[in-house]
Amino acid sequence: MSTTTPHTHEPEEHPESLPGGAGTAVRPPRLIHNEATTEIPVHLLFRDEGAPEARRPAVVNRRQGTGEHPRLGRPAPVRRRPELHPDPELQERPARVLPGAAGVLAGLGGVAGCLATTWWAGALPPYAGDALGLPLHPGAGLGAAQWAAYAGTGALGLFGFGGLARGRTGRAWVLGLFGRYRGTVRRTGLLWINPLLRRCRADVRLRHWRSGAVPAADANGVALRVVVLVVWRVRDTARALLGIEEHETYLRECVESALARVPVELPGGVRSGADAAGDALTRLVAADVAPVGVEVFSVQPVRVEYAPEVAAAMQRRRIAALDAQQRATMLSSVVDSVEDTVTRLTTRGLVELDDYERKALVRDLTVAFCSARREPA
Template sequence: MSTTTSHTPESEGPSRPARLIQNESTTEIPVHLLFRDEPDPVSVPLRPAVVGRRQGTGEQPRFRRPVPAKPSPVPKVDPALVERPARVLPGSAGVLAGACGMAGCLATSWWAGALPPLVVEALGLPSSAAAGLGPVQWAAYAGAGALGLFGFGGLARGRTGRAWVLGLFGRYRGTVRRTGLMWVNPMLLRRRIDVRLRHWRSEPMPAADASGVALRAVVLVVWRVRDTARAMLGIEDHETYLRACVEVALARVPVELPGSGRGATAGEALTRLVAADAAPVGIEVFSVHPLRVEYAPEVAAAMHRRRIAALDAQHRASVLTSVVDSVEDTVTRLTMRGLVELDDYERKALVKDLTVAFCAGRGDASA
C-alpha cells in the first residue's frame, strides 16, 4: 500500500489571499519601520492619495484637490513714470536774460547805424560810425535775439494747487509744483494738471442690491492727483479712468436703498475697491459714498407696488396684533373682576363681537 504525499516547494511563498471584491482598485502605501536598522530611504514625492471610482458601482471619487483661483493681475507701472522735481530757475534769471537780449539788439542797431536820430538823442547815445548791416552785425542780431526770446519765452507763473508736467521729445523731464514767477526751458512741453483736493458728483450709474434688483446710484468721490507723471502720462485721461473705476466698483458691490442701514458698509467697500484700482495711475481716493439710490426705470413701477403691498401687509399685521391684545385684555379684566361669568360658548361669542367692534373702530380711525 503506497501513500502519496504532496510537498509544497520551499521556493514558493505563502499563497496570496483571494480578493473579496474582484473589481476593487487598491493603492500600495510604503511603510517605514523605525526599529529596522536600514539606511535612510530616498525621499520620493508622493501624489495626494485619491481613490478612483470603482468600475460598475457608480461610486464617485472620494477626494478631489480644489483648483486654486488665480489672483487678479495687478497693473504694472513703468518705473520711469514716477514723479520727480524738474529743474527750473527763478523768474529773475529769465527777466535778466531777456533784458540782456533786448539791450544787445539795441546796441547792434546803434552799431549798424539803424537807429533813428531821435532815438539816439533820446537815449543819450553818441553818434555811431554807421558800419552798416554786415555778417558780423547779423550774427550779433541773431545772438541777442535768441537770448531775448529764450529768456522771456521761458517765463512761467506757478499757481497754488496746480503743477506743470514737463516733457521733451516725448520723454518725461519732471514736474514743477513751485508757485510764483519762474523760468522753465522753453523747449520743454508744458502740461498743466490740477493737484488740489477735488470732489466729483456722478450722474446716475447702474447698480444692484444684494438681491440683484436693478438700481441707479449717484455717488460722491473725493480724490486728488498724487503722482502727476502717472496720472498725466500713464493713461490717456485720468478723470475718465476714475469714472470707469467707480462704475466697476458699483457693479461688484451691492448698494442698498436709504433706510436699510447698510450705506456705510457699501461706502467702505466702494472706497476700498476704487482706491486700489486708481492707486497704480497716481490717483489717491479718500472716499466713495452713495448720495442717492433709487430703482431703475424698468423696475421702478413694479418695485413701488411691491413696497406698497409690503407696507400695507405690515400695517394690517400691526392692527390685527393690537386688536387681539385689546380683546384679550378686555375679556381678562371682565372675568378676573367677576363682572361676568362666561362659559366657552359665551366667551367665543364675546371675543367675536369685540374683535368686530375693535376692527371697525380702527378702520374708521385710519380712514
C-alpha cells in the same frame, strides 16, 4: 487570543496547529485600541496588491474629536485679478527750472544787445539815442557781424522772455522734450522754463466728482440706481497725464466697475451697512486707480433708489397692499355696523325675525352699507 492595550503593540508569533494536523506558525491579527475607537484589526488598514509584502495603507476617514490629524487636500487655485504694472521709468520727478529773475535778466540783456547792435550799425534814430543817452555814431552799416550780433542777442531775448512761466498753487507743469518726460514743476511764483520743452498743465488740487445714476444692485440682486461722490486728486502727474489717455474717464469707469461688484444698501437700511459699502467702494477704486497716479480718498453713495422698472413694480405692489388693507378695514367696519343694527333691533323688540328673515336683513344692510362707503364724499 492576543491581549489589547491602548496603543498598538508589536505582534508576537505563536505556533498553532491547524485542524488538518500540520503545525504551522500563524500570525495573530494586530489590533488598534484607544479611548475614542473600538478595536480595529490592523490588517484591515492595508490592501494586498500582488505579493504579501507589497502593502499600501488604505484610505480611512478621520473622525473628529479623536486627536488625529486630518488629511490635507490639494488647495483650490486662487484666482487673482490682473494687476496693472506701469512703466517704472514713468514716475514723477522734479524738473530743472530757474527763478523768473534769470529769465527777465536774460530777456533784458537780449533787448539791450539789440539796441547796442543798432547803435553800432548806425541805424539808431537820433531821438532814441538822446533818450538812451548814447552819443551819435556814424555806424559801420549792417554787415555780417551786425547780423550775427542781432541773431545772438535776439535769441537771448527770446529765450529769456519766452521761458517765463507763472507757477500757481494747486497746479503743476509736466514737461517733455521730443516725446520724452523731463520732469514736473510744482513750484509757485515766477519761473523760467526752457521754452523748447512742451508743457502740459496738471491740476493737483483736491477735487470731487459727483456721478450720475450708475447701475448697481443690493445684497438680494435687486437693481438700483446709485449716485456717488468721489473725492480724489492727482498724486503722480507723470503717470496720470502720460501713462494713460484720460485719467478722469478711467476713474469714472473704475467707479462703475466697483459698483457692479459691491452690494449697496438703501437709505432706509442699517447705517453700518451703508458705511461698509462706502468703505468697500473706496478700497476697490483706490486700488484700481493707484497705478495711474490717482489717489482716491472717499467714494460714498449720496443717493440710492430703485431702478425704474423695479420702482414701478414695487409701486404697483404697494398700491395693491394699501387697497387690500382698505378693503379689509371697510369690510370689518360694515360687518360691525350690520351686527350692531341687527342686535339693537332684536334686543329692543322692534322686530321678530326668524333665520331666513335675519339672513335677508343682514344681506340688505351689508349691501347698503358697502354702497354708502364706496360713494365719493
